[in-house]
Amino acid sequence: MDLADRAVGFLLSFISLSIFAYYTFWVIILSFVDSDHFIHSYFLPQEFAIIIPVFAGVGLLSLLCMFIGYVMLKSKKKSA
Template sequence: MELADRAVGLLLTLTSLSIFTYYTFWVIILASSDHFVHKYFLPQEYAILIPVYAAMALICFLSVFVGYVMLKSKKKKA
């Protein structure tokens, strides 16, 4: 099981690094809108919208998860 956990950890690390690199390149390096590589990236408005929606989804998921765990532990005590 330890090998599977390491593989999942490696996959998550590589995914996070690739997303971080893409986002950094997209937002910081391509500041000028007349660069030829802009046709390979989304419009820069999404540079703010995507992280905000992802953060909102994460907060909602964590809230539901904590609520579910609290309800489940309350039923075990009764």
């Protein structure tokens, strides 16, 4: 395996684990902490814990559908 591939894989793993840890702490742990505690200033309001993943999922699904449609149209033109 090339060193650049290994570095990219490590970076992607680190970013994914960081996002997972942040989201887990935000959703699960902060619900048990008092709302006037200073740690709440580092996180968005709780309603964004649902809004952000929903919009990300809709955007990802839209991009996937557009890609599949593009590939289908391109393959249809090629066979005709």
